[in-house]
Amino acid sequence: xxxxxxxxxxxxxxxxxxxxxxxxxxxxxxxxxxxxxxxxxxxxxxxxxxxxxxxxxxxxxxxxxxxxxxxxxxxxxxxxxxxxxxxxxxxxxxxxxxxxxxxxxxxxxxxxxxxxxxxxxxxxxxxxxxxxxxxxxxxxxxxxxxxxxxxxxxxxxxxxxxxxxxxxxxxxxxxxxxxxxxxxxxxxxxxxxxxxxxxxxxxxxxxxxxxxxxxxxxxxxxxxxxxxxxxxxxxxxxxxxxxxxxxxxxxxxxxxxxxxxxxxxxxxxxxxxxxxxxxxxxxxxxxxxxxxxxxxxxxxxxxxxxxxxxxxxxxxxxxxxxxxxxxxxxxxxxxxxxxxxxxxxxxxxxxxxxxxxxxxxxxxxxxxxxxxxxxxxxxxxxxxxxxxxxxxxxxxxxxxxxxxxxxxxxxxxxxxxxxxxxxxxxxxxxxxxxxxxxxxxxxxxxxxxxxxxxxxxxxxxxxxxxxxxxxxxxxxxxxxxxxxxxxxxxxxxxxxxxxxxxxxxxxxxxxxxxxxxxxxxxxxxxxxxxxxxxxxxxxxxxxxxxxxxxxxxxxxxxxxxxxxxxxxxxxxxxxxxxxxxxxxxxxxxxxxxxxxxxxxxxxxxxxxxxxxxxxxxxxxxxxxxxxxxxxxxxxxxxxxxxxxxxxxxxxxxxxxxxxxxxxxxxxxxxxxxxxxxxxxxxxxxxxxxxxxxxxxxxxxxxxxxxxxxxxxxxxxxxxxxxx
Numbered sequence: 001x002x003x004x005x006x007x008x009x010x011x012x013x014x015x016x017x018x019x020x021x022x023x024x025x026x027x028x029x030x031x032x033x034x035x036x037x038x039x040x041x042x043x044x045x046x047x048x049x050x051x052x053x054x055x056x057x058x059x060x061x062x063x064x065x066x067x068x069x070x071x072x073x074x075x076x077x078x079x080x081x082x083x084x085x086x087x088x089x090x091x092x093x094x095x096x097x098x099x100x101x102x103x104x105x106x107x108x109x110x111x112x113x114x115x116x117x118x119x120x121x122x123x124x125x126x127x128x129x130x131x132x133x134x135x136x137x138x139x140x141x142x143x144x145x146x147x148x149x150x151x152x153x154x155x156x157x158x159x160x161x162x163x164x165x166x167x168x169x170x171x172x173x174x175x176x177x178x179x180x181x182x183x184x185x186x187x188x189x190x191x192x193x194x195x196x197x198x199x200x201x202x203x204x205x206x207x208x209x210x211x212x213x214x215x216x217x218x219x220x221x222x223x224x225x226x227x228x229x230x231x232x233x234x235x236x237x238x239x240x241x242x243x244x245x246x247x248x249x250x251x252x253x254x255x256x257x258x259x260x261x262x263x264x265x266x267x268x269x270x271x272x273x274x275x276x277x278x279x280x281x282x283x284x285x286x287x288x289x290x291x292x293x294x295x296x297x298x299x300x301x302x303x304x305x306x307x308x309x310x311x312x313x314x315x316x317x318x319x320x321x322x323x324x325x326x327x328x329x330x331x332x333x334x335x336x337x338x339x340x341x342x343x344x345x346x347x348x349x350x351x352x353x354x355x356x357x358x359x360x361x362x363x364x365x366x367x368x369x370x371x372x373x374x375x376x377x378x379x380x381x382x383x384x385x386x387x388x389x390x391x392x393x394x395x396x397x398x399x400x401x402x403x404x405x406x407x408x409x410x411x412x413x414x415x416x417x418x419x420x421x422x423x424x425x426x427x428x429x430x431x432x433x434x435x436x437x438x439x440x441x442x443x444x445x446x447x448x449x450x451x452x453x454x455x456x457x458x459x460x461x462x463x464x465x466x467x468x469x470x471x472x473x474x475x476x477x478x479x480x481x482x483x484x485x486x487x488x489x490x491x492x493x494x495x496x497x498x499x500x501x502x503x504x505x506x507x508x509x510x511x512x513x514x515x516x517x518x519x520x521x522x523x524x525x526x527x528x529x530x531x532x533x534x535x536x537x538x539x540x541x542x543x544x545x546x547x548x549x550x551x552x553x554x555x556x557x558x559x560x561x562x563x564x565x566x567x568x569x570x571x572x573x574x575x576x577x578x579x580x581x582x583x584x585x586x587x588x589x590x591x592x593x594x595x596x597x598x599x600x601x602x603x604x605x606x607x608x609x610x611x612x613x614x615x616x617x618x619x620x621x622x623x624x625x626x627x628x629x630x631x632x633x634x635x636x637x638x639x640x641x642x643x644x645x646x647x648x649x650x651x652x653x654x655x656x657x658x659x660x661x662x663x664x665x666x667x668x669x670x671x672x673x674x675x676x677x678x679x680x681x682x683x684x685x686x687x688x689x690x691x692x693x694x695x696x697x698x699x700x701x702x703x704x705x706x707x708x709x710x711x712x713x714x715x716x717x718x719x720x721x722x723x
Contacts, residue, residue: 001165001434002029003538006036006425006457013037013425013458023540024450028167031598036425040458044407046420047464058408058418063467066417070472071479073400073416074111077373083112084340085372089356090118091379096424098433099470099517102486104377106506107473110482114340115371117356119379120440122386124281125698126289127441128352132335133290133567134297135560137232137306138326139549142274143314143447145171149181149272151214151265153207153296154282155443158191159595162280162443165434181272183265185210186282187592188662189655198265201657204590205705206255207283208574211295213251214266216243218302223270225304232329233301235563242568245575254578256657275305278443285593285704290697291570298562313547318451319432322526325549331558336697343369345691347699355699357386357690360394376403378469382410382670386701387690388683389644389671404469410670422466425457428514430529431538432521449545452538453518453529468514478508486520570696587707589661591639591687594620596664616681617667619648621710622658626650629712636677636713639663641706643689646682647675647713661710665703 003022007015016036020027049066050058061069077085088108094101108116120128144150144163157164157172164171169191176182176195184196185207193199202210218224219240229236248259269275277299283292300306307314309327317323339349344361363371374395385391395401395414404421405412412418430453431446438445460466467475477484484506504520506512522529527541596617619637631637637650639661648663656662668683669675687706694701 001161002033003452004029004033004036008458011458013040019537021537022452023538024166024446024448026167026170028170030161035598040423040425042407045461046405046407046412046418047461047466049420049465050408050412050415050418052416058413061417063419063465066419067472067475068479070400070402070417071476074373074476075480077399078111081370081372084115084369086111086113086375087115087117087359087362087371087373088113088375088377089359089379089381090116090377091381091384092119092123093380094378094469095433095437096429097378097427097469098430098521099468099514100378102521103470103484103517104375104473106484106486107477107482108375110477110484111480115354117354117359119356119384120352121350121354121356121698122384122700124279124284124289124293124441125350125352125700126284126291126293126695127279129290129335129350129697130293130297130567132333132351133564134294134301134562135332135558136330137301137560138324138328138330139307139309139311140314140323140325141276141300141442142305142307142311144276145175145447147175147180147272147275149183149268149275150175151183151185151269151275151277151296151299152192152196153185153211153277153279153292154284155278155280156186156190156192156595157280157443159597160280162441163276163278165444166447181268183268187590187657187660188594188653193655197268198261200255200257200261200265202255202257203657204592204660205286205702206578207279207286208288208292208295208571209246209251209578210255210257210262211292211299212243212246212571212575213248213255213262214269215239215295215299215302216246217248217263217266218270218299219243221266221270223267224302228304228306229302232559233562234559235561236302238563238565238568239298239302242563242571269299269303272303275303276300277305280443281593281595282704285700286702288570288574289695289700291567291574294564294567295571301560301562307549309549309551311549312545313549315435315438315445315447316449316544316547317435317525318449318527318541318544319430319522319525319529319532320435321524323547325547326552326556327549328552328556329558329560332561332564342699343367345694345699350697352698357694357699357701360385360387360390361690363394363397364390372398373400374398374402375473376401376411376415378404380409380411380666382414383666383668383683383685386685386688386703388668388686390690391685392671402472404472410668413670419472420464420466421469421472422460426460426466427468428453428455428518430454430518430522430532432518432525449526449541450538451527451532451541452535453533454536470514470517471511474506474511478511483508486517584707587641587709589621589625589659589708589710591641591661591663591684591706591708592704593665593684594662599664599666615679616649616677617664617684618651619682619710620651620653620656620662622656622660623652623654625658625710626652629710631712638709638711638713639682639687640709640711641687643692644686646684646686647677648682649677661708
């Protein structure tokens with residue numbers, strides 16, 4: 001995501017630093033970017049593809065043989081079970097390779113399968129559900145750098161980069177210096193919370209209650225944009241009634257935040273002329289992700305914090321067709337109830353796609369519609385999917401499991417075929433993904449019209465047999481006689497854009513280059529890709545800064561909705577649960593996830609240099625909690641939920657509120673393997689069950705604010721799981 005300068009010696013990358021000649025970033029890049037030479041030179045890197053033997057071990061195979069065998073086995077699976085027996089899972093690492101998701105999606109569609117799953121349904125899926133139920137403002141948001149106040153709920157942009165993509169710590173510091181007031185809701189005093197004017201260090205899982213309390217005060221004190229509400233918003237009175245119970249005293253009691261701090265935060269937000277509000281993983285991984293995201297949009301609309309006619313377009317497109325921003329609403333649209341229905345838990349396709357949290361169950365459930373083959377596209381199911389033990393059973397149950405990978409990861413060890421692939425510095429890249437991701441989550445996208453193209457900088461290692469990820473799907477399709485059609489970016493964004501969807505056929509006789517595919521992806525872009533290629537350091541297309549938000553269409557009658565009945569009913573249920581919940585004496589701590597600055601989910605955790613010699617994910621706790629448990633930093637602790645347990649390495653964090661255990665996800669080994677917590681870390685998804693307390697839309701279980709018990713480990717022998 002960040003522009004970099006790579007020092008190359010003897011054909012190898014030896015150093016990376018931020019590009020000071022590139023606009024926006026001022027030479028910034030994160031530790032993950034600076035570690036690229038180590039990532040590429042990883043001695044554990046896969047340089048050849050692998051095939052699973054009958055005893056479960058793997059043997060080397062050429063990439064051409066792998067493609068042929070995968071095509072033959074896939075043909076057999078489809079012949080016996082039908083095309084919907086084949087699924088694809090698209091993970092977050094696919095963003096490193098812009099052509100990958102597009103070609104893989106085209107492949108599964110050409111096969112005739114509807115079973116396309118992605119990380120979007122387990123990583124902040126409530127954002128898109130909330131957009132659908134609230135409606136969209138076609139003028140977009142006010143850019144962060146122009147805000148007088150901003151509410152960050154369960155997100156730490158200094159580390160996660162959400163809402164502050166470029167040089168986040170410096171952007172945040174500058175905003176505070178010029179008078180922007182920041183409000184943070186987070187159980188940890190994060191790097192972002194340290195800059196906050198008010199930090200509401202709430203009890204984990206109470207984000208919806210805290211935001212409802214802020215809305216209650218804004219409505220009670222009349223701190224709304226009445227003109228904006230009259231012209232563009234429905235449901236205000238329904239919302240007022242729904243939040244009436246969430247008084248400062250109620251919120252203080254339930255969420256354990258000072259009532260005076262809540263009032264101060266509400267008045268900051270309620271008097272800011274321009275502002276914004278957004279959430280992240282913290283609010284997503286509780287069991288009320290959709291309603292919390294919806295309430296943030298309601299707060300935005302009550303304050304009229306949407307960009308107006310004549311203002312500059314925020315995050316204008318470059319390698320996409322031009323923004324057509326208008327100062328008007330797009331009415332709420334369908335959030336669920338269309339597309340393919342799952343066979344488990346009454347789940348179905350929603351606006352964010354099929355529910356990945358149901359995928360393991362769909363693989364394991366016999367009968368018509370059972371998934372028999374899975375292609376993993378840039379993901380790490382073995383460490384990323386909730387309910388890790390069920391995930392292992394599912395992957396073992398498949399007739400064909402294919403993954404691309406750059407190392408022998410836990411997911412690779414489960415696969416029938418591991419296709420070894422080229423890495424980022426060995427492939428060309430464009431910034432289009434960083435542009436269109438803003439249509440999936442408001443916290444992403446370049447703040448200004450910046451774009452860059454970079455050719456491949458180094459060759460793959462000598463003697464290797466590597467292909468680009470997208471080539472696997474093209475070549476298997478070629479062997480099967482399938483015709484692939486790329487769908488332009490509007491076909492992937494869907495409801496967020498009003499633009500024609502273009503279907504572009506691929507030449508299935510002569511394999512295109514990656515640059516050929518990029519040209520297709522950028523067809524009709526605001527700035528031609530050839531023009532972007534003229535600037536090796538990327539370029540800020542300043543002429544696009546002058547784009548203004550157009551007027552409302554004369555016949556537009558669409559309105560935003562802050563009174564959605566389903567969302568307000570769910571809010572009432574949350575309030576009822578909060579007043580009747582009995583503290584869990586058996587599991588007195590609450591587990592919450594956290595981001596690592598040095599890894600992207602599971603990517604990079606095996607590199608000692610990147611992790612500063614630590615390859616595990618510590619179990620962070622408040623020092624007072626450790627003292628009460630008789631545990632010192634570096635000691636092993638057992639963390640036990642109602643369903644399972646993991647062993648972690650304790651570490652003190654005085655910035656956490658007491659009673660909280662905080663760990664990063666994406667670590668650990670395969671259940672049943674020998675596992676050293678000080679080497680592999682612990683997989684927190686082992687503490688979860690997908691079929692218990694899950695989101696009604698997305699099916700994801702409660703992955704944060706999870707009650708757990710913590711005890712010192714005196715005997716390091718494995719603990720039998722509770723099932």
